[in-house]
Amino acid sequence: MLKKRLVAVLILRDGQVVQSVKFKHTNVIHYDAVHAMEAFNKWAVDEIVVLNVSRAPDSREQFVDVVANISRHCFVPLAAGGWIDSEEYAQRLLRSGADKLVVNTILNDDPALVRRLASRYGRQCIVGSMDVKRDESGLCKVMVDRGMRKVEAFPEEWAKRIVELGVGEIFFNSIDHDGARKGYDLVSLEHICKAVTVPVIAFGGVFTWDHLVQGIQANASAAAAANIFHYTEQSTRKAKSHMAKAGVDVRLQGRTLS
Amino acid sequence: MSAGPIAIVDYGMGNLRSVQNAVEHVGGSCVVVDDPASLVGFGKVILPGVGAFAQAVACLHETGMTAALNERREAGAQILGICLGMQLMCRQSEEDGLHQGLNWFPASVVHFDAEAGLAVPHMGWNSVTFQKDDPLLAGLDSGGDAYFLHSYYVHCDEPSDALATAEYGVRFDAMLQRGNLRGIQFHPEKSQEFGLALIKNYLELQC
Numbered sequence: 001m002l003k004k005r006l007v008a009v010l011i012l013r014d015g016q017v018v019q020s021v022k023f024k025h026t027n028v029i030h031y032d033a034v035h036a037m038e039a040f041n042k043w044a045v046d047e048i049v050v051l052n053v054s055r056a057p058d059s060r061e062q063f064v065d066v067v068a069n070i071s072r073h074c075f076v077p078l079a080a081g082g083w084i085d086s087e088e089y090a091q092r093l094l095r096s097g098a099d100k101l102v103v104n105t106i107l108n109d110d111p112a113l114v115r116r117l118a119s120r121y122g123r124q125c126i127v128g129s130m131d132v133k134r135d136e137s138g139l140c141k142v143m144v145d146r147g148m149r150k151v152e153a154f155p156e157e158w159a160k161r162i163v164e165l166g167v168g169e170i171f172f173n174s175i176d177h178d179g180a181r182k183g184y185d186l187v188s189l190e191h192i193c194k195a196v197t198v199p200v201i202a203f204g205g206v207f208t209w210d211h212l213v214q215g216i217q218a219n220a221s222a223a224a225a226a227n228i229f230h231y232t233e234q235s236t237r238k239a240k241s242h243m244a245k246a247g248v249d250v251r252l253q254g255r256t257l258s
Numbered sequence: 259m260s261a262g263p264i265a266i267v268d269y270g271m272g273n274l275r276s277v278q279n280a281v282e283h284v285g286g287s288c289v290v291v292d293d294p295a296s297l298v299g300f301g302k303v304i305l306p307g308v309g310a311f312a313q314a315v316a317c318l319h320e321t322g323m324t325a326a327l328n329e330r331r332e333a334g335a336q337i338l339g340i341c342l343g344m345q346l347m348c349r350q351s352e353e354d355g356l357h358q359g360l361n362w363f364p365a366s367v368v369h370f371d372a373e374a375g376l377a378v379p380h381m382g383w384n385s386v387t388f389q390k391d392d393p394l395l396a397g398l399d400s401g402g403d404a405y406f407l408h409s410y411y412v413h414c415d416e417p418s419d420a421l422a423t424a425e426y427g428v429r430f431d432a433m434l435q436r437g438n439l440r441g442i443q444f445h446p447e448k449s450q451e452f453g454l455a456l457i458k459n460y461l462e463l464q465c
Contacts, residue, residue, distance in 0.1 A: 001384065001425065001426070002380075002381075002382040002383065002384050002426070003382060003383040003384065003403060005382060005383065046382075046383055046405075071275065071276065071279065072279050073279075074276075074279075075279075075280060075283070075447065075448060075449070075450050075451075075453065075454060076405065076448055076449075076450055077405060077407075077445075077448050095275070096275075097275050097276060097279070099276070099448065122309075122379075124379050124381055124407055168379075168381075169381075197377055198377065199377065199381070199382070221382070251383045251403040252403075
């Protein structure tokens with residue numbers, strides 16, 4: 001049967017790996033994306049997600065180069081996203097070695113483009129990223145455009161809607177939990193996992209290996225983290241063994257490549 | 259290691275870069291070949307592919323690649339089909355109607371049963387069980403995990419053609435081998451060291 005996946009996320013701003021805290025990216029982590037990639041490759045990670053969170057749309061060019069460099073060393077599936085707003089740019093990312101496209105804002109602003117991408121490349125190629133945030137009244141709503149614009153939809157409605165558009169997988173994050181070190185937003189995560197049949201990747205807030213296990217227990221198919229992997233030696237291997245010990249069915253290979 | 263670069267067949271379906279990256283990573287060299295006439299002489303040929311079966315078959319026929327591949331097959335070249343490339347080596351596929359393949363393996367390509375309650379496509383890491391010995395599997399342990407991404411699976415008429423199987427609601431043929439012909443349903447180029455070891459073994463096959 002299918003294994004639960006451990007996903008490493010690289011957050012890039014202007015070509016540099018950064019730490020993300022509630023969608024603010026002030027802390028540059030001092031190594032480049034390719035080095036991070038090589039470490040993940042050796043350490044049992046099952047998939048890589050690389051996101052361009054630059055505020056400037058002209059970061060697209062540099063990001064394509066980063067994807068091309070990463071993919072040369074990436075022997076697990078690679079998903080790339082950020083500023084995808086045309087078929088032409090989506091194609092450039094795929095040609096640069098991305099296996100999947102991560103889309104967020106166009107799910108709201110240009111659903112027709114999402115449909116076109118899904119029909120051209122297959123829904124398995126389209127990962128719908130959805131960010132949620134609790135508003136003043138305590139209700140959880142979906143945000144787009146790097147967390148800056150609210151969509152009047154509850155997470156589970158939104159999840160269903162984007163699957164109808166052609167998304168083959170959901171990458172879930174909570175802005176309140178992002179970088180907050182308290183684990184995933186398990187309540188929203190569970191609702192989303194119940195609402196759709198496509199795989200859901202949990203992201204945002206991992207600070208202990210047990211947080212990864214909690215994501216899987218909330219029915220996610222994959223547990224993702226970013227910041228934590230940059231600060232621990234052999235971190236993805238440790239994460240994997242913790243998941244296995246907790247009874248999660250994970251891929252246990254991933255010994256160092258010679 | 260056998261001499262000469264590997265030909266990676268480009269017939270207009272999908273991204274070949276990751277297969278190239280993997281071959282180069284394990285010490286091989288490769289040439290992307292889109293002109294059928296240029297395929298002559300290669301001792302090793304990889305037939306990759308992502309996308310729809312019917313369109314891929316049409317591309318192979320239109321580009322003249324079908325004849326060139328059959329010529330290489332007759333000449334004894336070690337041919338490796340990956341993902342859709344393996345399915346193309348089969349007799350037929352039921353993807354979007356019934357379509358004829360290269361018919362190198364008496365095998366059919368059928369859709370995963372959605373009624374089994376499993377998400378289709380079959381996407382993710384799943385274990386691969388070896389069914390017989392082959393130099394392609396040298397040094398690898400049966401039961402290792404590989405990265406799969408497909409909605410249709412291969413079922414061989416002759417069990418002896420199945421090099422490895424996997425399970426997703428149903429047991430299906432995950433690798434094929436008959437003589438100089440081999441197929442891999444999963445993506446070795448995305449299956450970390452398990453997949454890279456397979457590609458390395460492929461490079462070392464005698465022509």
